[in-house]
Amino acid sequence: MDVDEDKEAHFNDIYDREHIPEISKVPGVGNVTRYETATEGMPKYAALYEMDSPDLPSSPEWKKASDTGTWKDTVRPFTKNRSHTIYKVMEPGS
Numbered sequence: 090m091d092v093d094e095d096k097e098a099h100f101n102d103i104y105d106r107e108h109i110p111e112i113s114k115v116p117g118v119g120n121v122t123r124y125e126t127a128t129e130g131m132p133k134y135a136a137l138y139e140m141d142s143p144d145l146p147s148s149p150e151w152k153k154a155s156d157t158g159t160w161k162d163t164v165r166p167f168t169k170n171r172s173h174t175i176y177k178v179m180e181p182g183s
Contacts (some may be wrong), residue, residue: 090134096167100134107158109136115150117141132170143175 106183109121119139126133138146145151155161 090168090172091132091170092134093167095162096173100164100167103158103160103164104136106156107162108164111154111157112138112151115145115148117145117155132172143177146173146175171176 104123109123112118113121117140119141120137121139122137124135124137126135139148
């Protein structure tokens, strides 16, 4: 995901202080790890959410948590290149 440059400090503050704690309260969400790209030309930020079900991001609980606090009104409008990809853990031999 990318964010308008003049909103980056606010984005990072709200992501760490509000967004991750709210999403982490959703039953089935485990660790959340944020990343900043080291590759030019790619979206600058990514977050990896460990979760029990691939359906969790479309659940009412996730939507409610995602819309809690100031994220929805003061951050989300200034983000772009957002994407969601679900991966599953590969077990040895699979």
